[in-house]
Amino acid sequence: MEGLLTRCRALPALATCNHQLSGYLPRRFPHCAPGRRKRLVLSCLFQPQNLREDQVLPLEGRSGDLTCKSQRLMLQVGLIHPASSGCYHLLPYTVRAMEKLVRVIDQEMQAIGGQKVNMPSLSPAELWRASNRWDLMGKELLRLRDRHGKEYCLGPTHEEAITALVASQKTLSYKQLPFLLYQVTRKFRDEPRPRFGLLRGREFYMKDMYTFDSSPEAARQTYSLVCDAYSSLFDRLGLRCVKVQADVGSIGGTMSHEFQLPVEIGEDRFAVCTSCSFSANVETLDSSQMICPACQGPLTETKGIEVGHTFYLGTKYSSIFNAQFINVHGKPSLAEMGCYGLGVTRILAAAIEVLSTEDCIRWPSLLAPYQVCLIPRRRAVRKRRLQSSWGSSVSHVTAAAALLHCLTLLDSKEQLTLKNLGKGVQKSTYTYVQTLVKTVIEPTPHFQSRCYSTGGGVDLPDEGSYPLITPVHSLSKVFQFQMA
Amino acid sequence: MEGLLTRCRALPALATCNHQLSGYLPRRFPHCAPGRRKRLVLSCLFQPQNLREDQVLPLEGRSGDLTCKSQRLMLQVGLIHPASSGCYHLLPYTVRAMEKLVRVIDQEMQAIGGQKVNMPSLSPAELWRASNRWDLMGKELLRLRDRHGKEYCLGPTHEEAITALVASQKTLSYKQLPFLLYQVTRKFRDEPRPRFGLLRGREFYMKDMYTFDSSPEAARQTYSLVCDAYSSLFDRLGLRCVKVQADVGSIGGTMSHEFQLPVEIGEDRFAVCTSCSFSANVETLDSSQMICPACQGPLTETKGIEVGHTFYLGTKYSSIFNAQFINVHGKPSLAEMGCYGLGVTRILAAAIEVLSTEDCIRWPSLLAPYQVCLIPRRRAVRKRRLQSSWGSSVSHVTAAAALLHCLTLLDSKEQLTLKNLGKGVQKSTYTYVQTLVKTVIEPTPHFQSRCYSTGGGVDLPDEGSYPLITPVHSLSKVFQFQMA
Known part of the structure; x- marks a missing residue:
């Protein structure tokens, strides 16, 4: 699972905006120095994970200090890291x-x-x-x-x-x-x-x-x-x-x-x-x-x-x-x-x-660090045709999704099953998980989606449930939601 | 001038937004308790001013501590207030x-x-x-x-x-x-x-x-x-x-x-x-x-x-x-x-x-706490017809301007000359000053505007000069700019 997350990639959008500033496009993405990546991807996200129980216990010094679910999950997934007794580094997701x-x-x-x-x-x-x-x-x-x-x-x-x-x-x-x-x-x-x-x-x-x-x-x-x-x-x-x-x-x-x-x-x-x-x-x-x-x-x-x-x-x-x-x-x-x-x-x-459940972090929908997680399907990724057009497809999707200021993109070129991808993602902190099926390169790309925040018996309010769909109508052309 | 500012009113809009949240309208404005104001106005802005030289000097304890223009202006206008040596309260504008x-x-x-x-x-x-x-x-x-x-x-x-x-x-x-x-x-x-x-x-x-x-x-x-x-x-x-x-x-x-x-x-x-x-x-x-x-x-x-x-x-x-x-x-x-x-x-x-000049604070256009300051003209305000429709006019203007997240409205019903109003506003921290002339209640309201940030020989970049006009096209119906 750790391997998965380090092999995958993500695009965090701007954390904040306002009307005055939202028209601003970062100028260094298109022409940064050769050999340097053009966008921040999940493999490069600073998220020190400690998914095994024996990794997370020593973090707090005495094992007795690890006393509740949120503390354990936040340490495991790399949301916080202890700095000294009662003081924590807040990591990028948090x-x-x-x-x-x-x-x-x-x-x-x-x-x-x-x-x-x-x-x-x-x-x-x-x-x-x-x-x-x-x-x-x-x-x-x-x-x-x-x-x-x-x-x-x-x-x-x-x-x-x-x-x-x-x-x-x-x-x-x-x-x-x-x-x-x-x-x-x-x-x-x-x-x-x-x-x-x-x-x-x-x-x-x-x-x-x-x-x-x-x-x-x-x-x-x-x-x-x-x-x-x-x-x-x-x-x-x-x-x-x-x-x-x-x-x-x-x-x-x-x-x-x-x-x-x-x-x-x-x-x-x-x-x-x-x-x-x-x-x-x-x-x-x-x-x-x-x-x-x-x-x-x-x-x-x-x-x-x-x-x-x-x-x-x-x-x-x-x-x-x-x-x-x-x-x-x-x-x-x-x-x-x-x-x-x-x-x-x-x-x-x-x-x-x-x-949250015992294994999976769930945020209030309004606070989820990233709303969407995109996963390419194994079979689709295998096909050379899709692989070659992967870049343009991703650009297409991210251009639309950037308007949401809430996307994380899993961009795996490894041979991973959807099931395994799903596990890693569940442990993490997304509201929705999108699966890119092969029709992503068709004129009308097709996505499958699953809402994780409403799984596990957690009842989130209707008001906040679909914040990422409503404001941008053009998104319906890109995302076709199939809610679990 | 102090009197002016305490008799006038303003509407600060939300300080921040993002796409996910920007559709949110505060629910308590329209139905707050009787007798309570419906919007925050400039007279109620917390801005402890010390416009006279003899007021500002004692703030820092020793007079020798008041050693530069920005410090003096920020203390005078109520942008900062000393808490202890080298520590300042940052006030709402700041x-x-x-x-x-x-x-x-x-x-x-x-x-x-x-x-x-x-x-x-x-x-x-x-x-x-x-x-x-x-x-x-x-x-x-x-x-x-x-x-x-x-x-x-x-x-x-x-x-x-x-x-x-x-x-x-x-x-x-x-x-x-x-x-x-x-x-x-x-x-x-x-x-x-x-x-x-x-x-x-x-x-x-x-x-x-x-x-x-x-x-x-x-x-x-x-x-x-x-x-x-x-x-x-x-x-x-x-x-x-x-x-x-x-x-x-x-x-x-x-x-x-x-x-x-x-x-x-x-x-x-x-x-x-x-x-x-x-x-x-x-x-x-x-x-x-x-x-x-x-x-x-x-x-x-x-x-x-x-x-x-x-x-x-x-x-x-x-x-x-x-x-x-x-x-x-x-x-x-x-x-x-x-x-x-x-x-x-x-x-x-x-x-x-x-x-800044010696008397007037000038911000970089991107950072000005409020972009626009609205002033009703004395003659226009005097007329009962305008006074009675003042409320609806203001609603009309603020509804459009709220989209900018950057408005301050001076809502004076006192007998003030435009010249005096202008002085108080100059001392303060707005990029633009709008004057409401009587045609504000016409079907197409008419405003006169003056850009203070480009006064005094300060050369601001074109990019940031008109951030409040471009994003909202409907605003052109409300504001007619006449740049100084």
């Missing part, structure tokens, strides 16, 4: 998936008026002392000093920084609020025992949003708006999250919810009422209380992965840093705040955890 | 520009076969001890210990990490090479005296690429390929960079070039031969030697900002970490490496430094 996830998050945040900022990781100690979290966070904070002895921590979250930033704007009017400011950046937390791969690391990507409102009522509206955006995001990803009442923890505030993805390896436990809509993290309930406080019905306990967390903060931070605005009466008033987190790298791993 | 820059970099890197990875900032001390850079880098490395006392630095560059990563792939064949692996991430360097805003910070974004080849000849081909990609990038941005011979410094290797952007405040000095193509950083020349070593012609000295740096490393790092591949004879052989850096946040500031 970077593509993460960039797609960040775009979906951007859409959801900007749809509710979110504005993207970017705050430094180096966070001055005085900010954290002001909020008393320099002491409160204890060993979870990674701390350092610069060459002048000044103290910093590596930001695990940025309530202090953003509040000080907004407080620096002296002429803020109530008319300008609410502000919904967010960033997607690396966060740091010195976990006592990092585990589960990307699910609980020490350096990870998080989307954190901070909101500033002119009244408690407005702040609660904003809170609902962000929660709805989170629900919309998880819906689009096909992840059935449960919004549960949660503890405010060290962040503080007066109201908090978690978005929990139910799964057996989850480290959180939450209770759901089967009679009404009540659900809560068990931390917020009396340990003996398994009766719904709303309707007195019985509660069912489930394990989950926390993929999102929301807090209504009130004026906890705005009062410390004096984040004021001029209210409707012309008087200074403290902003009402909320903060909202999404675990970006955690969502990637959690999605793989719940969607 | 984040948009940076995301556009990263997309252009992605295109250039992927056009030559670059594959994007993402390596942790926390870099274990043992890697740096192996290369001897733990001692060599001295106080420039920011160092810390985790809760178990293990030592790390915050990566200023990642030669050690990437080489150890590639070395972990045991079955690498010469057929798979070259690998061109890159990332766009935050880097850390404890500068003794951070200055010039984003030009010399302690935490900054860098694109770093590392290449692995099977022979010195192949590695030199890759080196040329990456240098050509850098040249192409700067051409597209309209930045006239000079590629000069450079010193290898602490990174090491046998060949190095810098991409220098000539500007008076530049901290590097390089010499250019007026007779032949020779150019070199003066560090590589004898101090007395101002004669071209190639043609004996005279050398002219210029100051520049280093925006890119390339190194041919040979086997310096691959020999330390044993990064091997199986060569054509079936024997293990050390990979030939190169490394290549682009200062991402530095390019943003350097571009503003060279393109």
Whole structure:
């Protein structure tokens, strides 16, 4: 299987585009130096695989560290590689998936008026002392000093920084609020025992949003708006999250919810009422209380992965840093705040955890690093006539597929059976697998297709199922889908 | 002018898209809660401005720190805000520009076969001890210990990490090479005296690429390929960079070039031969030697900002970490490496430094956070008929312009003269300014336009000058351009 993948080839298309840039064609493909390949192919994809169990176990140092399916699969297929305890190199497939996830998050945040900022990781100690979290966070904070002895921590979250930033704007009017400011950046937390791969690391990507409102009522509206955006995001990803009442923890505030993805390896436990809509993290309930406080019905306990967390903060931070605005009466008033987190790298791993089979990685359709995998059939490839025209056929197909920005092409000239090819591909991370039959060189090329993401009993949402077909109508001339 | 900008309104469109996602329409705009705005407008843009000189000076603590035009303008207009010495909050405009820059970099890197990875900032001390850079880098490395006392630095560059990563792939064949692996991430360097805003910070974004080849000849081909990609990038941005011979410094290797952007405040000095193509950083020349070593012609000295740096490393790092591949004879052989850096946040500031006038920020057309700024004319706005139909006109315009993903709309209902509006807009960061005259409500709305980016004697490349017009033909019905 390893041999297969190194003998095959692929064409990754551009990872990103926008209207302004999408007309741009790379200029160095057609005339790169002699002897150098014209396109990146799968054999040259950097994907350090460790498909055998005895290869993957030593990667994490102690065998006990390999504790869940997503971690094992991601290490096996070459999606991540350990850098140090709780820190991972994200390899090309994962970077593509993460960039797609960040775009979906951007859409959801900007749809509710979110504005993207970017705050430094180096966070001055005085900010954290002001909020008393320099002491409160204890060993979870990674701390350092610069060459002048000044103290910093590596930001695990940025309530202090953003509040000080907004407080620096002296002429803020109530008319300008609410502000919904967010960033997607690396966060740091010195976990006592990092585990589960990307699910609980020490350096990870998080989307954190901070909101500033002119009244408690407005702040609660904003809170609902962000929660709805989170629900919309998880819906689009096909992840059935449960919004549960949660503890405010060290962040503080007066109201908090978690978005929990139910799964057996989850480290959180939450209770759901089967009679009404009540659900809560068990931390917020009396340990003996398994009766719904709303309707007195019985509660069912489930394990989950926390993929999102929301807090209504009130004026906890705005009062410390004096984040004021001029209210409707012309008087200074403290902003009402909320903060909202999404675990970006955690969502990637959690999605793989719940969607994959034991052997095959399945992504949410919107996040699959490559949507399509093309395989030439053995019999077809054998024929000299097809072999000679292989190049032009591939050009034809890739030209159409490049419009999708989502193609991987398996271009095998080896004598491989379709069955073997299929195995290697299954282990990997494609949504669809296309088989090139010999009619690929006919005027109307013919392809057979199989959708892997809907195999294995996984039920993906209709909305995201065929994203690669709809936008480009000319593709129907090239691809004839025969869904499994 | 501040008043103006807080009374006006804008609609930022989605910052990113791809084909798979671009059909998505935000669902919460049309039916958000009563009393909440339906779209983000400029008055609600988070842009802490400090337009008066006495406001901007105290921001950096000591007045001496405000040492160049780009730093002053970016602080004044609210593009950046100081977080701590050498660390900046990137505000919404800057984040948009940076995301556009990263997309252009992605295109250039992927056009030559670059594959994007993402390596942790926390870099274990043992890697740096192996290369001897733990001692060599001295106080420039920011160092810390985790809760178990293990030592790390915050990566200023990642030669050690990437080489150890590639070395972990045991079955690498010469057929798979070259690998061109890159990332766009935050880097850390404890500068003794951070200055010039984003030009010399302690935490900054860098694109770093590392290449692995099977022979010195192949590695030199890759080196040329990456240098050509850098040249192409700067051409597209309209930045006239000079590629000069450079010193290898602490990174090491046998060949190095810098991409220098000539500007008076530049901290590097390089010499250019007026007779032949020779150019070199003066560090590589004898101090007395101002004669071209190639043609004996005279050398002219210029100051520049280093925006890119390339190194041919040979086997310096691959020999330390044993990064091997199986060569054509079936024997293990050390990979030939190169490394290549682009200062991402530095390019943003350097571009503003060279393109802007003393008062007005000018971006490379490809990077302008918003391309278009719409202004209603005072006389037109006064008329009740126009005021009442303002909403539908705006909808009409924004629907067309949303396709561009690049609009800012000034929606003033105040009694402002066009001249005053123009001043505020000039200070800000738009490529085009549209004036809505009263015919906006006619069946074929009429707009007047002025291109600010070509004002002030700045010569932007034709290629990037009208990116917003070409992709959407229907726009010609809405916008009638009258270029200044």
